Amino acid sequence: MPNLPPATPGMPLAEVDTPALIVDLDAFERNLKKMAGFVAKAGVRLRPHAKTHKSPVIGLKQMQLGAVGLCCQKVSEAEAMVEGGIPDVYVSNEVVGARKLDRLAALAHQARVMVAVDNEAAVEALGTAARKAGVTLRVLVEIDVGANRCGVPPGAPAVELAERVGREQGLVFAGLQSYQGRAQHLRSLAERKDAIGQAIAWTGDTVTALKRAGLECEVVGGAGTGTFEIEGASGVYNELQAGSYVFMDADYARNLKADGSRFDTFEHALFVHATVMSTPVRDRAVIDAGLKAFTFECGMPEVKGLAGALYERPSDEHGGLNLVACNERPKLGDKILLIPPHCDPTVNLHDWYIGVRGMGTGAARVESIWPVAARGAVF
Amino acid sequence: MPNLPPATPGMPLAEVDTPALIVDLDAFERNLKKMAGFVAKAGVRLRPHAKTHKSPVIGLKQMQLGAVGLCCQKVSEAEAMVEGGIPDVYVSNEVVGARKLDRLAALAHQARVMVAVDNEAAVEALGTAARKAGVTLRVLVEIDVGANRCGVPPGAPAVELAERVGREQGLVFAGLQSYQGRAQHLRSLAERKDAIGQAIAWTGDTVTALKRAGLECEVVGGAGTGTFEIEGASGVYNELQAGSYVFMDADYARNLKADGSRFDTFEHALFVHATVMSTPVRDRAVIDAGLKAFTFECGMPEVKGLAGALYERPSDEHGGLNLVACNERPKLGDKILLIPPHCDPTVNLHDWYIGVRGMGTGAARVESIWPVAARGAVF
Secondary structure (H helix, E strand, O other), rough: OOOOOOOOOOEEHOOOOOOOEEHHHHHHHHHHHHHHHHHHOOEEEEEHHHHHHOOOHHHHHHHHHHOOOOEEEEHHHHHHHHOOOOOOEEEEEEEEOHHHHHHHHOOOOEEEEEEEEEEEEHHHHHHHHHHHHHOOOEEEEEOOOOOEEEEEEOOHHHHHHHHHHHOOEEEEEEEEEOOOOHOOOOHHHHHHHHHHHHHHHHHHHHHHHHHHHHOOOOOOEEEOEEEOHHHHHOOOOEEEEEHHOOOOOOHHHEEOOOOOOOOOOOOOOEEEEEEEEEEEOOEEEEEEEOOOOOOOOOOEEEEOOOOOOOEOOOOOOOEEEEOOOOOOOOOOOEEEEEEEOHHHHOOOOEEEEEEEOOOOOOOOEEEEEOOOOOOOOOO | OOOOOOOOOOOEEHHEEEEEEEEEEHHHHHHHHHHHHHHHOOEEEEEOOOHOOOHHHHHHHHOOOOOOEEEOHHHHHHHHHHOOOOOEEEEEEEOHHHHHHHHHHHHHHOOEEEEEEHHHHHHHHHHHHHHHHHOEEEEEEEEEOOOOOEEEEEHHHHHHHHHHOOOOEEEEEEEOOOOHHHHHOOOOOHHHHHHHHHHHHHHHHHHHHHOOOOOOOOOOEEEEOOOHHHHHHOOOOOEOOOOOOOOOOOOHHHHHHOOOOOOOOOOOOOOEEEEEEEEEEOOOOEEOOOOOOOOOOOOOEEEEEEEEOOEEEEEOOOEEEEEEOOOOHHHHHHHEEEOOOOHHHHHOOOEEEEEEEOOOOOOOEEEEEEOOOOOOOOO
């Protein structure tokens, strides 16, 4: 059932079959090092999110550069990471349902496992699963710091739930999950600083209230690629969970830095390779990558290296290239690179990463082929 | 690497792990029979599109009810159908690139294979691949009847390309591919009739022009779930390619019939099963199905059986349920069924169909578990 890879090692990029998920290995490695350098300087830990890459190969590279473990968003994603050799996984999400809880607890026989909670009944169910499996699970209490998604309110409700965790045999209270997802794509730095400033204040107050109740936060976790510098410098957060920085996508690149220029701290390292399959009229080409090669909730892919060309009107297996403002006219069979609008769900559509060395040179070649091991791991 | 199925046969629906892709087998079978009845009455052939279901199990059920074969959109999708026992596949799309063409030609050793073209250079490449493999490929010339995607213009350019096909050793001209994709979701029947009326006129003229040039169209193929009744009654089209009718989705259900009521010719037979994983405030629940369980290019999923509840704000692994207008308050762990906005790319996210018998009764149970065999088959 898994699809065959669209390339073999050593193959020139131009020969890779399409659509394929291409990693620019040079840019990717620079992104990993840049983030590792940042957290080292800031004196915080990095626990990058595996929901972006779904690959223990990439996770191990992050750990070699100092990451303390990985975040996962689902139990099955955590299983795939542990199978691939990651020794420390945190499901930064609520896990509900006996079947999932049993799997999570079983995983703690093989790796260090941590999980988030935001509900008393969930604490009880988690404790039951831990005791049944004979393991101890570390638990972060999730607080809602403005994302309006999951989480209990900061302050007293968080303290109450932390105390509830502490009373549950098989569980250990380990700290706070405090992610402000809504702030990640606020375009100006001022807006992001405002939103994260509020999150930091609420989180800091909750840490203090917990301390007053005799509860220490070993972990105060949160942050994404859009805001990690702010949480990293806060003195409140000690574990950053950014994921997209490894690849970057078109959406994150629309964020702005302090001076109003585009957020280019990290480089685009992920592309979809596509073929021109039809050139019906002068100003339109059709490529073989549509709704099953990208996801579109963050807009359209950007066309690399074909100035003025706009991707438009995706259907299941087609994408249009509007060439009205482009001086070039790609020919039938030409290969095109596109920057995904949103990297996480786009990666989840593909079975293989095709790692290419020397992108942008005439000698770009396939160096590595890595499975997207946790693709479709939604359970 | 393939994920384990979220259910076992015999299991009550309520126990199926989430998110899971559920097929209401009773509604699904009624949809299959309804379409089979329509084409029998209209005196046209049905070659349903496998890009919707990506499953030879479902394809064989369609063939048992009279379908002449399947449409596929990619060579690898066609391979998966032939592996699963489908004896007649048509790649209703342009295939570009030597690697793909060699695979397509090789497939003709195992099944009856047909493919679309819209370019002279593509005809030459296809002929080369056919001769190299020692096979004969049947070819439809794609004409653009208003979709503004692929295809040559109707009339003389189509005749010219058909003659070019006829001169290429290893290829046989078999007719026209004439799909008006843009008409499928025009909401009023009058708009759809206008658009398809134009497509029928262009297609009919082209059939006549071909006949004058001594070329017979064995196949005049096109139509989708939004318009098949119009092409079916045209006297011009003889092979309908609808796919979504097997499942229906929220987007197709927004189409209107002649009397202005919703298009309910087919029933919703495909659902995503999700779990309430957080109930942070009174008017909001959070479920475990987001951007990796549905695709969102056609809007939001619809919540089944929870009047007034609105799905909103998906993130990678979360979906919000806005309960402001809903009288019920789902509890932590409750299971919810949702209708996908767009069935084709949503199916492509999942590894398994969980077939349930007796949906809507207290005795809903898992009857069958089918792999989404061509999931991710983008090559």
